[in-house]
Amino acid sequence: MKLVIVESPAKAKTINRFLGKEFVVKASMGHLIDLPKSQLAVDPDDNFNVKYITIRGKGKMLAELRRFAKKATEIYLATDPDREGEAISWHLMRDFGMEEDSPCRVVFHEITRTAVKKAFTSPRQIQQAVVDAQQARRVLDRLVGYKISPILWAKVRKGLSAGRVQSAALNMICLREEEIQAFIPREHWTIEADLTFSVITLRAKLAQVEGKRLQLTSAQEACELVERVQGESLVVTEVVTRDRQRKPPAPFTTSTMQQEAGKKLGYGARKTMVVAQQLYEGISLGRKGTTGLITYMRTDSVRISQEFQNQTLLYLAQRFGQEYVPPEPREYSPGRRAQEAHEAIRPTDLSLEPDSIRQFLSEEQYSLYRLIWQRYVASQMASARQKQDIVTVKGGPFAFKLTATRLVFPGFLTVLGEDEVSQDSGLTGLVVGQSAMVKEFIPEQHFTQPRPRYSEALLVKDMEQKGIGRPSTYAPTIETLLQRGYAQRREGKLWSTELGQLVNQQLQKFFPDILNLDFTAQLENRLDEIEDGHLVWQEIVRDFYQEFKEDVAKAEAEMEELEVKDQATDELCEVCGRNMVIKAGRFGRFLACPGFPDCRTTKPLLQTIDVPCPQCGGQVVQLRSKKGRWFYGCKNHPDCDFRSWKPPVEQKCPLCQKYMVEAKKGVVSCSDRACGYKTTKEENGGAS
8 A cells, every 4th residue: 555645635535536546645634743832842042942742633633644654565745845745744754754865755736647647756855955944934933923922912912923924014014004194195287188180089188398297286287277278279290109019917926816816806815825725626527527727826936837838839829829829938037036846826727718617616716717727828828919109289388198009919818808908099090280179178186195005915915025924924924913903904905903003013112123024034035045955944043033032031121011992892792781892812803791701791793794684684794604714694693594605785686686796806796696697886886
């Protein structure tokens, strides 16, 4: 018997199909051996010696794997192809008493028959440098969390936490809030005009006065300028047509996938990764069996294997025509620290087009798979070709500009479904010397705006650009900030709470390095150097710890005790009648009676969505299932049994009069799939 250990049962089931009967595939369900939760388990005085134990509740699973390992003639460790996966395999290798140089590690980046069988032909040794990088990260995070958190418990509130990446991300959110609060809007004006050329009227922008860019700061200036222009004779002085190419975007990395899923599907980072994991581990496709649909979803690489890229070029020629194939295969520049052993996130089989397998996918799986499939295929296609028409109309010292873009060849836009350019702007008929008449002036007032609050997608983008965290940490970091009550989701944005701002201020005062984005990014780079085998992990931890322990001692001595008042609500305690308050716990925010410990009543914090229940007219609230999935239900449960996986909207379906739901960002559809009615929010009156 040959034993194969992977991380998840879904992956085990898929891989089982690809290997012969001599193989037994078992799942570890993630880490089985880790640092104990009840103690620091890192000894700074003994070269940062680490104490590992079997995770509580995982003993039976580990014992079962040991039994299989004893019977096995060969053992293959096929955990995920990243640092965490390497560390899981390392722990199992040591627990099973295997030789450290044994070629037991099997790595594949897609769960397909070809990729899995190929991986088993060349197993390798555990890469100790990769394990050391993970161990260094784990120790650094443990030191920060277990040294700072108790100080916050004593000085601010129990149940708080601090983390190396988490605190840097909180600082980014708080700094953005401070920037917004301090922002002073500045007034400015633009002037457009409807110009008539013979029989056609086009809107133009007043761009220059006496060769200088227009800068108006008041209504008076705008009105005075309009009066001056009215007396001028206008004529076309220049008509220019330029050829432009629009290149496709790179295939997805973890970060860009989370950003695009946030913008186009309205998915949070965590939801995106949960659905992507399902697509990676395998979906049952009827007679085709369970199949992994995408490559590994935790990656910062934009590389595509030459073999798959060649397959893609053949597919493009057959599916769209040779003109859609670029002259040279596409290559994209990797990030500073991209792991080039990985590939970008791509489909494993291009013939599995999203619509052809839609019947086997949930709505969420279909939407994300479609996004990934389209992005990858588009990334390998020819550029879109456009013509840009620029017309200049002058009268005295005043210059108006008219600009339009025409699509000549759609290229990759064919797949992405984008059509942002006009086909016929009317500018092509204008000629130099042609006169123009002003039909109407349109002065418009504007105010400068601060940068927006972070959405999850925007925070992930900035974290990646600043080198804060790595692909596997973006979603868990945001989830921790929300669970601890440091930030809240409001209207798709992340708002720092009073508690988050208070914790950030204390960390900024006593632990400036932890919040320093450059320092955090440099530390991430040094972890990468450990993985490359250039640095010893204990030395990196020691360098960090020397100053950190001084900061800890100072904080313990000097940080003042602060009181964060609980936010009161209108919800009354059913036991004692007090107004319940919002508390933050390990699993997020909840309602609690302020009379604790005399009264210990608690309730889930229900978030309403300002939509009446379609069945009884009560309040619709957002709830979480036992498996952690969000859904919507009536607050009057159990008297009312209304439930919906998607947020309902107030308007009813015009075809069947059933309630409608927000199917995805900007799209509203009938809750009855048999009806099939679908529209946009704008057409539906801005339903939310």
